[in-house]
Amino acid sequence: MLSFWEKNSFLNYDFIIIGSGILGLSTACCIKEKNKKAKVLVLEEGIFPTGASTKNAGFACFGSLTEILADIKNLGESATFSLVEKRYKGIQKLRQRLGDKNIGYENYGGFELIMNKHMHCLDQLSSINKNLNHVFSEDVFSIRNEKIKEFGFNESQVKAVIFSKFESQIDTGKMMYSFIDYANSLGIRILTGCEAASYSEKENYVKVFIKGNDAGNKIELSAKKLFICTNAFTNKILPDINIKPGRGQVLITKPVENLKFKGVFHIDEGFYYFRNFENRVLFGGGRNLDFETEESTEFAVNEKILSDLKKKLSEIILPGQNFEIDLSWTGIMGFSKNRLPVVNNISDRVACVMSCNGMGVALSSEIADEITGK
Numbered sequence: 001m002l003s004f005w006e007k008n009s010f011l012n013y014d015f016i017i018i019g020s021g022i023l024g025l026s027t028a029c030c031i032k033e034k035n036k037k038a039k040v041l042v043l044e045e046g047i048f049p050t051g052a053s054t055k056n057a058g059f060a061c062f063g064s065l066t067e068i069l070a071d072i073k074n075l076g077e078s079a080t081f082s083l084v085e086k087r088y089k090g091i092q093k094l095r096q097r098l099g100d101k102n103i104g105y106e107n108y109g110g111f112e113l114i115m116n117k118h119m120h121c122l123d124q125l126s127s128i129n130k131n132l133n134h135v136f137s138e139d140v141f142s143i144r145n146e147k148i149k150e151f152g153f154n155e156s157q158v159k160a161v162i163f164s165k166f167e168s169q170i171d172t173g174k175m176m177y178s179f180i181d182y183a184n185s186l187g188i189r190i191l192t193g194c195e196a197a198s199y200s201e202k203e204n205y206v207k208v209f210i211k212g213n214d215a216g217n218k219i220e221l222s223a224k225k226l227f228i229c230t231n232a233f234t235n236k237i238l239p240d241i242n243i244k245p246g247r248g249q250v251l252i253t254k255p256v257e258n259l260k261f262k263g264v265f266h267i268d269e270g271f272y273y274f275r276n277f278e279n280r281v282l283f284g285g286g287r288n289l290d291f292e293t294e295e296s297t298e299f300a301v302n303e304k305i306l307s308d309l310k311k312k313l314s315e316i317i318l319p320g321q322n323f324e325i326d327l328s329w330t331g332i333m334g335f336s337k338n339r340l341p342v343v344n345n346i347s348d349r350v351a352c353v354m355s356c357n358g359m360g361v362a363l364s365s366e367i368a369d370e371i372t373g374k
């Protein structure tokens, strides 16, 4: 049974946000930055954030050339270019909010390795540059084929390299740790190990029901407004929403002697990506090899994908170089049907937001700003 004091001080909030990933924390911080007096609570099922935000590759990117061209096929030019702009603006907002040092921000640029299959995309490079000039004020992409040899890639497979000086990298763990510190400094309450099971709308407030057994107490929290930021796990709360999970496999090597490259690298429309981290190579992707199995919220390894990553690492990225895998893991992304951010205002009091489609580092700050108003 709850005491008078518990009922009086712990149950009622102005805003409740479910999910403490980068989007949930960005939303909570935006609310507090705009309204210092608001009582804001974030609920997190894990002991720390356990979705995509602590598992990702830490690319501060906005889409490689082949990825942008694939997006144009699905979304059309105008929606794609505005998405690129939102991603780029989102990265700048994240940097401003937390500070470059606190997120391990480093700018070594971004590169795309072009294989035979995508050589035709180079024909569209100058038109994409022109269309994105209003975002970057100069050419965003240029060809840098000399990097194939300089970086030690397999010259029989990599046919061209595209460079963008506007892409950067962050330290994902540092960024999320700093984000929690920042949220705490604003007076945002974060309850971890706390799964929101469901909610129910009343006339003037929303009730949020917490799963679990807190000494037999049935915990019902209430807020004037609820934001559901649970990404790939949203269907547990809102079964009808069209967000599909997509598992991503990542591995990291032990430090590689004389590693020749720095920066973030894309291959094959963003389906593969790698980067340096303190002389290690972080390499991920391969979901496109087995889309069906990877549409899962289970943090399990797909051996077929993992062995493909190891093969590509030794044949394309580090040919003839010795390396050892230190660790591999999976993370779960959320995907909307058309790859656009989902802002679903279920009512005046409840919104479900899923910004990311594999690019939440870039998009979350911008989307959070939009959904929290002035």
Ligand SMILES: Cc1cc2nc3c(=O)[nH]c(=O)nc-3n(C[C@H](O)[C@H](O)[C@H](O)COP(=O)(O)OP(=O)(O)OC[C@H]3O[C@@H](n4cnc5c(N)ncnc54)[C@H](O)[C@@H]3O)c2cc1C
Binding pocket: 018, 019, 020, 021, 022, 023, 024, 025, 043, 044, 045, 046, 048, 049, 050, 051, 052, 053, 054, 055, 056, 057, 058, 059, 060, 061, 194, 195, 196, 197, 229, 230, 231, 232, 233, 234, 236, 237, 247, 248, 249, 250, 284, 330, 331, 332, 333, 354, 355, 356, 357, 358, 359, 360, 361, 362, 363, 364
């Ligand atoms: C392997 C991988 C690599 C990636 N690489 C990049 C990259 O380089 N650059 C980039 O921009 N993006 C990348 N992404 C995508 C990016 O990580 C995501 O878009 C972003 O983290 C999504 O943030 P989020 O807050 O929406 O969701 P999440 O981080 O998934 O957060 C959702 C949170 O909600 C919690 N939760 C779920 N259900 C409940 C509940 N019922 N009650 C309470 N809490 C709940 C979860 O525990 C989780 O912490 C990558 C993703 C993966 C998986």
